[in-house]
Amino acid sequence: MAETVYPFADKLRSFLYMLGMSLLVWLALTQSLEAQEVLVGTGACLALSLVLSTHYIRLGLPPLTIKRAVFFAVYLVVLLWEIMKANLDVAYRVVHPRMPINPGVVVIRTALTSDIAKMILANSITLTPGTFTLDVIGDKLLIHWINVKVEEIDAATELIGERFEKYLRVIFQ
Amino acid sequence: MSLLSPSIHYVGCFSLVLIGLYVVLVKPNLIKVIIGINLMDTGVNLFLVTVGYIQGGTAPIFSEAARQPEGMVDPVPQALVLTAIVIGVSVLALALALTIRVYGHYGTLDLRKIKGLRW
Amino acid sequence: MVSPILLIAVPLGLAFITPLLGLARKGAPRYVPAVAMLFNLLVSVSLLPDALRAPIVVRTAGWAPPFSIHLVAGPLGLLLSSLIALIGLLVAVYGMDYIREGATTRYHVLSILILVGATGVVLTGDVFNLFVFFEILCISSYALVAYWGDSASVEAGAKYLIQGAIGSSFVLIGIGLLYGAFGALSMADIAANVSSVSSFRLFVSLAFLITGFGVEAAVFPLNAWLPDAHSSAPSSISAILSGIAIKAGIYAVARVVYTIYGAQSILPFVALLSVATLLIGEMCAFSQNDIKRLLAYSSIGQMGLIVFGLAMASATGVSAALFVVISHALAKALLFLASGYMILRTGSREVSSLNGMGTRMPLTSLCFTVGAFSLVGLPPFVGFASKFMIVRAALETADTFFVVLLAIALIGTVIEGAYFLRIVQGLYFKPAPQQAREETRKEPPLSALVPVGVLAALIVAVGLYPGLVERALGAAANDLLDRDSYVQNVMGD
């Protein structure tokens, strides 16, 4: 595999991201702020990040700014809200005596470019009950929809993807 | 059922061992034979754990200082089972590698069609 | 004094870094087994005099014997570990040039580990530890049997693995039963308390253990894997398997029967099995045309003889059996190593292809002849001394049962004589086959000639002066038979 040379800033950024992520995970695992635990955890996370940070380069993580962090937090709230709404919607369809469903596969478009952004979008769509990402091909997402309202690509994008994508565009571009 | 209740674990593990042995001895397919070996291993491991079990016992781990050693199950069989599991995994890995090679040579996993593997 | 535990720890450490050496320097790994075994040989031999006085009990992790794993380096253990190291060293030297194809680094790693496993089996004083080392021995031999990777060896490996895996499951069940009954795993601890448990439970666990270990020891109904495995492996590995691995199995059975259980009552049954093993082995060997299969079947026959000696349960009988262990290890290793290069040169494993080798590879053929005569039991070789000792022991028991069995066993020996003399006759008095290739005239390289020569010299030397080993043999037999002093040595007061 041809090794692409990445600029130093990218390397540093992915290193820091990995360090931060793994430290968070470590703290969640140990659930303790004792000096020994934190010390060993920092050591382990540093070692991991030093060895594996190239793994995160190709994810296409953007530099961390306050705006992005705030939007990410908002995004999480929006995601939770959407999941709740969709849950109720699907529950309604399930308990309804006539089961008003109209399953089918639609294609939507995305303007996101980085891999990680597309993955988050696809997973958010999957997490919302009623819609399910089958595959991501280029800038198109293949969605299985429990209640197909529109089949036309732009309208479907507007209904399924746009509610998440507007935040993701701010975060990742 | 009261007759069975203290020995129900033993029934379970010996059934596993015997089913495994049956599969090894009867099935003509090499993969099934390996599955049988694995079943036997599982049964034996279960047996070892059962030997060290105390009715109503807890895991032998002092998760907080206040825990008392009374009522903890025997830690030795658990250590033995750890070893036995690792050995089982090793044998399994090697068996699968050999199976890949046998299939490469004969194009079949049927023991009846493989020349020397009769017993 | 060096600790006997180094016999296991040092070769293990060397085995772990061998792949690293292989990455650093391509040729380096082939010297590692020889270094490891040379170390083991020196340490075992230097410890032997101490052990003859009193067994050396080694604790691990700093706790007194029953509460952690301990090694018991008694006369028997150290005698066998010296034998293992000796054969291992010679085979390692042989393997330097013999193994050229395939994953050579990994071959050398495994060949150390198979010997470490055997050493651990003969030294350990803990039942479960015995099982672990037994598995080290078995699993590395499964892989090594399939080393060449042709259809026969892969098949033999699979067959060996399946039977071995069943055997180890049985051993594990036996160990579980023992732990359930005694709450202990130390052999001495169990032996001390053995009378406190009902004989039915003892018998069940004993049956599981004997069946399990018996698979590796290739005692009669459990020997189906042996001819394939021993004949398909590389010749150097066949020498280890025949010379050492099956002995480790028989050692485990003997330890369990004598030391742990003190179960003398099953011995007549074992004696019957042993004679059956002997006859079947020798008769199958007689009808073989493949030289390595012939040697493998002959190993089964000799195992029968060893078990027969052990089953007499008298001091002479056991020391005679141990003497056969030594003589068979030397002779069979020699035969496999010598035939390895003959097979390599002629490219055929047919017995008839060895015809005329006496003039073309004179040194190898001479050594081969020495080994064959020793196995048959001709004086002045070591085989004669050991077989004579078996005869003496059987007559000493003054038990009609054993004398009758001895007579049957001697018939087996006659059969053995017939087929070995046929081969030797072919070596010297038959013309070479027409299509013999020119390179069949070349003697093997020095790295192969030296081990073969050393083995032949040892066979003659020990055969002429059996007194060299007799004292150690007596002490070793006592080690196996005298349970009370074993327990006392391990457990202290």
Place this chain on the structure above:
Amino acid sequence: MRRLISLSLLLIVALGISLCFSGAYFGAEGANRAGKLAQDRVNFGQRYNSRGLEENGAGNIVASVVVNYRGFDTLGEVTVLFIAAVGLAVVLSTRREKPARVRAEPASLVVFTGCRFLFPLILLLGSYIFIHGHLTPGGGFQGGAVVASGFLLVYLGCRGKGLRSAGFTVTESLSGLAFVVLALVGLAVGGSLLLNFLPKGSALTLFSGGVIPIIYVAIGLKVGSELGSIIANLSGEAP
């Protein structure tokens, strides 16, 4: 039908065997054993449970047993796994018929990116398990297995990213050597292999248990790299 009959026969035999045992274990003799279980002198497990914490300082008694009291078994066990890795490579390396190299279709972007993202975190989880082996359930072998599952994920999710086996060989050799050397240091310091020669620390904190956590880290790395090399060999990527 024949299968059904033979299987039910087997079950009946199993029932019989276990009834035999249970009679022996829990009958008159069972009481005898229960009495013995209470005495430290007779039963290993009871003694380890009551004294293990002060003797080794590790909260997880099973870890104490595995690494210290029966550490020699564990050395053998690590060796067995090492043999399996090496033996598997031996068996597969002489293969003349190379497996037909089907160009595997790359996994979907979601899977691919997800693997990338999760892989370091799985390794971290594995390390957490073997670093805390002396405090919580788990230990070197379990942590090593989790680490290896990370490699398996890379193999399944990121096809075409070959696992480099040289790295595995180096890690495996060095961690194995570390185990043996630690054991031998015990021999040199206190005269017996695998002696717990380091200070025991205060119980139930991370820095306790003497050599147990260090040996567990070595075992974890060794098991992880061994299973990793087994995966690499079985997937046909290694030479």
